[in-house]
Amino acid sequence: MKQQEFLTDIEIVEKVKKGDKDSFSLLVERYQKGLINLLFPLLRNYEEAIELCQEVFLKVYSHLDQYDSHYKFSTWIYRIANNLAIDHLRKGTPKIDSIDEKDEDEESKIEIESNDLSPQERLEKKIMEKEILTAISSLDTLSRELIILRHIHFRSYEEMAKITNLPVGTVKNKIFRARKELMKKLEKVK
Amino acid sequence: MICKKIVELLPRFIENDFSKEEYAEIARHLEECERCKKEYEAMKKLIDRLETMPLLNVPKSFKESVMKSLKDLKDKNDG
Numbered sequence: 001m002k003q004q005e006f007l008t009d010i011e012i013v014e015k016v017k018k019g020d021k022d023s024f025s026l027l028v029e030r031y032q033k034g035l036i037n038l039l040f041p042l043l044r045n046y047e048e049a050i051e052l053c054q055e056v057f058l059k060v061y062s063h064l065d066q067y068d069s070h071y072k073f074s075t076w077i078y079r080i081a082n083n084l085a086i087d088h089l090r091k092g093t094p095k096i097d098s099i100d101e102k103d104e105d106e107e108s109k110i111e112i113e114s115n116d117l118s119p120q121e122r123l124e125k126k127i128m129e130k131e132i133l134t135a136i137s138s139l140d141t142l143s144r145e146l147i148i149l150r151h152i153h154f155r156s157y158e159e160m161a162k163i164t165n166l167p168v169g170t171v172k173n174k175i176f177r178a179r180k181e182l183m184k185k186l187e188k189v190k
Numbered sequence: 191m192i193c194k195k196i197v198e199l200l201p202r203f204i205e206n207d208f209s210k211e212e213y214a215e216i217a218r219h220l221e222e223c224e225r226c227k228k229e230y231e232a233m234k235k236l237i238d239r240l241e242t243m244p245l246l247n248v249p250k251s252f253k254e255s256v257m258k259s260l261k262d263l264k265d266k267n268d269g
Contacts, residue, residue: 025256032256037245046246054255057260058259061260062263151240152241172202179236183232
């Protein structure tokens with residue numbers, strides 16, 4: 001029998017559908033980090049991103065019978081996360097984390113980086129990352145989504161089109177424009 | 191005028207979204223035009239920076255918390 005870690009997403013989905021509910025934890029393990037890193041830059045609030053990520057998994061679980069295995073499971077789950085994030089943003093005033101005030105707290109949430117850099121280089125890198133995050137945060141929701149999906153999650157244009165429910169050509173045009181806007185915003189920071 | 195057009199095309203150029211001939215034409219312009227080359231390099235740098243942003247970690251208890259919520263949901267539906 002195949003070891004659990006080598007099961008494909010679709011094989012896991014099939015197991016869960018057949019009643020092996022515990023196998024769902026394998027999907028949580030596979031997608032939790034990706035989803036939180038999709039939701040956080042969109043919502044700009046870590047706690048809300050965690051809560052919404054939990055909601056995504058509950059929705060995925062309760063709608064698993066609607067998943068069509070002709071499509072990649074990752075596209076389906078990203079699409080659900082994306083839609084929930086948009087609904088969430090529409091509903092209320094976002095509680096935006098102040099990136100500057102959360103330095104110490106943020107440390108434990110961010111992956112440990114390589115120590116190849118000097119303290120000065122690390123500081124400069126950190127400042128630049130904050131500026132980029134702030135610039136991404138100031139984009140409109142769709143531009144933000146596209147930049148995150150393409151450059152943080154390395155999704156193909158075809159996948160991005162399915163996730164956002166837009167034609168591929170529109171996705172390309174929008175992301176090209178979003179990137180230019182991001183450059184302009186970062187130019188102003190310097 | 192040419193520069194304006196080239197700058198517009200840079201995002202597609204970076205992603206190699208052109209035919210071989212179109213790509214070569216833009217590359218030739220970038221070799222000759224310092225201003226457009228600077229713009230190209232800035233865009234490349236932005237993408238490199240975006241793609242090496244550190245990722246946030248997930249709280250250790252997250253998976254357990256999701257599985258507990260699923261169990262609660264199931265119990266609620268069954269009961």
